Amino acid sequence: MRDRLPLIAGNWKMHKTPAEAREWCVGFRARLPEVPAGVEVVVCPPFTALEPVSGALQGHGAWVAAQTVSDQPSGPHTGEVSASMVFSCGARGTLLGHSERRAMGETDAMVAARVRVALASGLRTIICIGESLAQREAGVTVEVLAAQLASALAAVDPGEIDRVVVAYEPIWAIGTGRTATPDMAQEAIAGVRAAAANRLDANLLRILYGGSVTPATARELMAAPDIDGALVGGASLDPESFARIVEAAA
Numbered sequence: 001m002r003d004r005l006p007l008i009a010g011n012w013k014m015h016k017t018p019a020e021a022r023e024w025c026v027g028f029r030a031r032l033p034e035v036p037a038g039v040e041v042v043v044c045p046p047f048t049a050l051e052p053v054s055g056a057l058q059g060h061g062a063w064v065a066a067q068t069v070s071d072q073p074s075g076p077h078t079g080e081v082s083a084s085m086v087f088s089c090g091a092r093g094t095l096l097g098h099s100e101r102r103a104m105g106e107t108d109a110m111v112a113a114r115v116r117v118a119l120a121s122g123l124r125t126i127i128c129i130g131e132s133l134a135q136r137e138a139g140v141t142v143e144v145l146a147a148q149l150a151s152a153l154a155a156v157d158p159g160e161i162d163r164v165v166v167a168y169e170p171i172w173a174i175g176t177g178r179t180a181t182p183d184m185a186q187e188a189i190a191g192v193r194a195a196a197a198n199r200l201d202a203n204l205l206r207i208l209y210g211g212s213v214t215p216a217t218a219r220e221l222m223a224a225p226d227i228d229g230a231l232v233g234g235a236s237l238d239p240e241s242f243a244r245i246v247e248a249a250a
């Protein structure tokens with residue numbers, strides 16, 4: 001792989017109570033006492049488990065991120081959680097623009113606003129983009145990804161690139177067991193990198209693949225020259241399989 005440090009991120013989505021999250025951390029630390037050299041690891045629990053997971057991973061080397069944050073710094077926004085709140089719970093970053101949130105109505109403009117607030121609050125951001133099956137079949141994958149990316153990166157100062165990661169997650173591959181082939185993922189991610197070059201030094205930008213990544217598929221995916229790691233959903237819920245994916249990247 002390239003100079004960019006591979007990143008393995010586990011997105012737990014709406015799974016695990018605080019007690020279950022602590023239990024996961026105990027299992028993960030037993031399996032992987034420290035993050036191996038040559039890879040970075042981040043765990044994205046639900047808001048309610050951020051603090052327990054941050055505490056339970058102290059001194060381990062993996063860091064913790066939220067799954068989204070509000071586009072407002074504070075105020076009358078019932079049910080929302082701000083970037084500074086997740087920071088105070090130990091999160092040092094956040095996912096943004098996950099397709100499961102876009103499906104609930106989150107627009108490119110909303111994602112961009114969240115990117116701005118998150119970066120201003122000192123968080124790192126993992127910006128998720130991806131095409132639907134219909135868009136892929138219509139041959140507009142590159143255009144869809146470029147538009148999502150351009151909107152989000154407009155909120156990024158090129159000097160903030162070390163706090164920005166992009167995750168390419170084709171919607172049809174999420175939770176379906178239908179992983180993109182390494183060639184498909186490489187082609188899409190190379191296109192994303194080329195599009196990012198309009199805004200910043202794209203050789204420094206880490207771009208992950210996500211969508212049904214498992215210990216069996218991780219190594220081959222990450223061998224592709226432009227794939228800088230993985231955003232793992234289902235397989236991150238089990239400490240053993242998540243540890244195996246981390247090892248595949250190291």
Ligand code: 13P
Pocket residue numbers: 011098169173174175176177210211212213231232233234235
């Ligand atoms: P799965 O790995 O379960 O397909 O989920 C991918 C994902 O959406 C991670 O953000």
